Amino acid sequence: MLQLTDPAALREFVKSQKRLGKSVGFVPTMGYLHKGHASLFKKAAETSDVVVASVFVNPTQFGEKKDDYDNYPKDSQGDARLAESCGVNVLFLPKVETIYPNGQQVTVKVNEKTGVLCGKSRPGHFDGVATVLTKLFTIVAPDIVYFGMKDAQQVAIVRSLIDSFHFPIKLIACPIMREADGLAKSSRNVRLLPDERREAPELYKGLQAGCSAIRNGERNFDRIIASVRRYYELHLQSGVVDYVDVLNYPELKRVKDKMTGRIIIAIAVRYANARLIDNVTIDCGNKISEVEAQ
Amino acid sequence: MLQLTDPAALREFVKSQKRLGKSVGFVPTMGYLHKGHASLFKKAAETSDVVVASVFVNPTQFGEKKDDYDNYPKDSQGDARLAESCGVNVLFLPKVETIYPNGQQVTVKVNEKTGVLCGKSRPGHFDGVATVLTKLFTIVAPDIVYFGMKDAQQVAIVRSLIDSFHFPIKLIACPIMREADGLAKSSRNVRLLPDERREAPELYKGLQAGCSAIRNGERNFDRIIASVRRYYELHLQSGVVDYVDVLNYPELKRVKDKMTGRIIIAIAVRYANARLIDNVTIDCGNKISEVEAQ
Structure with a gap:
């Protein structure tokens, strides 16, 4: 498994794969990977020729919760092990200053679907999500992206983002993983x-x-x-x-x-x-x- | 010169040209083309293998001025003639409902460089410009885009947009065209x-x-x-x-x-x-x- 921090290197890799006629799947994550992510990676490995995953803790989706961002759990060795074992070919690990080269000069605003469910208590959260995904989609240029239905609101908003900005990307929404007793899998359990x-x-x-x-x-x-x-x-x-x-x-x-x-x-x-x-x-x-x- | 209204057809054309190793230049316009546009087309024809121009009167950059949008001048035959004579290979003429398939569910917000010069008296104008350019850049996927320095604020903001969203696009800012006595050329003259x-x-x-x-x-x-x-x-x-x-x-x-x-x-x-x-x-x-x- 390749590990890249430079967008230009990642872009070159994806281009070379596409030239060979291969489809590129992409799973964006914030790292500290668990079984939910594993199921996305596996789905991607089944349905795309090449799988790119990103680990990037996006500062702009935490709202006022600076502490949450600073204390977001990290496990880069564990992440790499899990990603590789699930068939990820490239792990993209960009720095904040790479993804936000000029701060927040230009951002994405989600004008619908945000005032309900979890969005109601997290103003600006989905603007941050849509902003970072726009950047990542442009850098990675995948054919398919994979998101978990656990965050169904996010899936709905990513669909709006893809349609609105005309990304030539198919979205595959993956089912919620559950324990034997029905509890949805979560690192919070x-x-x-x-x-x-x-x-x-x-x-x-x-x-x-x-x-x-x-x-x-x-x-x-x-x-x-x-x-x-x-x-x-x-x-x-x-x-x-x-x-x-x-x-x-x-x-x-x-x-x-x-x-x-x-x-x-x-x-x-x-x-x-x-x-x-x-x-x-x-x-x-x-x-x-x-x-x-x- | 090809005239296309369908993003999928345009995307297919651009892909086929890139497969042949050709570079693709793009000049976005709102139509009613004049000598200023002609100079952009000519520069594009000189420096790109294939030139795509779009004619799209973008409703979201007019702010409250609904009248301005409704009365924006149109001359589709003249536009086609001028574009072709300046070396444009494809004229992209999308419909509003094609570019905005779900209204303004997701838009782009320009957070800097907008409160000065012409932006001061046109709140939201550059958000509309950045939104439509994001869509067009994603559809056309050009290697180079051409903008006139007449609207220097727009050029500065497009640079921010390209950098912020990591579009793999080079921006060429073209000099202001002037009459013999120095007056900047403009359709308003x-x-x-x-x-x-x-x-x-x-x-x-x-x-x-x-x-x-x-x-x-x-x-x-x-x-x-x-x-x-x-x-x-x-x-x-x-x-x-x-x-x-x-x-x-x-x-x-x-x-x-x-x-x-x-x-x-x-x-x-x-x-x-x-x-x-x-x-x-x-x-x-x-x-x-x-x-x-x-």
Whole structure:
């Protein structure tokens, strides 16, 4: 596995691969890689000829939380080992001053899809994400990019970014990885206290309760939200619900009063030392069909 | 000359040319082409193997001036004739809904260089310019882009855009075209009344007065501005000065109190039916040398 810090060297590598007719997949990360990233790398290795991954802790997506940025965990040796073992061909490790050569003179602004779900409590976060992805997409020039549906709002916004700026890039949204008991995999799960860990599978069960309501014919957004909330009221003792929302996906709003098309049920729950998020997407169009990308 | 409206077709054409090892030059325009554009096309034909020009009246750079956008002059036959005669190989004529497929969900924000010169009176204008250029640069994927120094602020901002987003594009800034008497060529010059047209060459002479002051050793920004203003007070009867400014270029601010490096003297003057702009850039570094890009 190649490790590169210089955009020009990376660009040259990608060009040489494309000249050979090879497709280039790209997985952008902030490092401290875990099984969620591994599943993206593996998907990329299966569906692209060459896999580029980046490790870059992007300072502009932390908002006012300077501490969070400064204390973001790092494990460069572990990252390299995991990436290589999952079929990554090139690890791109640029410096902040390389990616932001003139500070924030020119940035990207996301004008829709940001005021809901996690975006509501993180003003400017997705502007930072879209800004760094624009830079990385231009440097790497991949054919396919891979993002996890765990952060479904990010996936929806990256779709907007790709469409808006006409990047010739296909986006593959990878399903949420779950433990055997249904809990969505997350590096934050280790911060759960034993009682909290026992309770945490209820989060996914609450989402499934919402899906059941839809499958049983419910088409009112508020009543589906209420059914999920009711499930949590009955089944959560430690967890405090941050939000439960039901929206069209990837629009991230209620497209019509009466639910139609693809929708997302998304939740965030706070525990003592960890805030967990999870979601399901479901097609409730003409025919009520499969849960997509799960 | 090819005329294309579909980004996919244009992308395919550019790819095929690059595969042949040809360099691709790009001149973005809003149409109603005149001699200024012709000089950009000719420069592109001289320095790139293949020349793409776009005609696209960008709705997002007009700010609140909806009328200006609706009444922007159009001459598609004249444009095609002029472009072809100047060596343009492909004219790209996309529709608004093609360039903005999802409205303004994601846009570009220019955070520096916008609050001076013409940007001061046009809030949001350069955000619109940077947004549409990001889209066009991604679609066309040129090796070189050509802009006229007439709009020196735009050139400075496009440089920031290219650097910030890491576009693998070289920018060539083309010199201002002038009439024999020094008046900068502009489609607006025909709107000058006879007396105004006789007076208008004084604008450039005022800029030259500022250059003379620098050549004579003056290094104080405010005193150079004052010397240009004084020239206009003495020589302009009809024209009303909108601004005179002296700034480092391309930073568009005073980098140090005492002038050093490359600087721009820029002015705008209002006449009855036209507002004219002009500028000169001059290197006043260690050695006072040539006027660049003029």
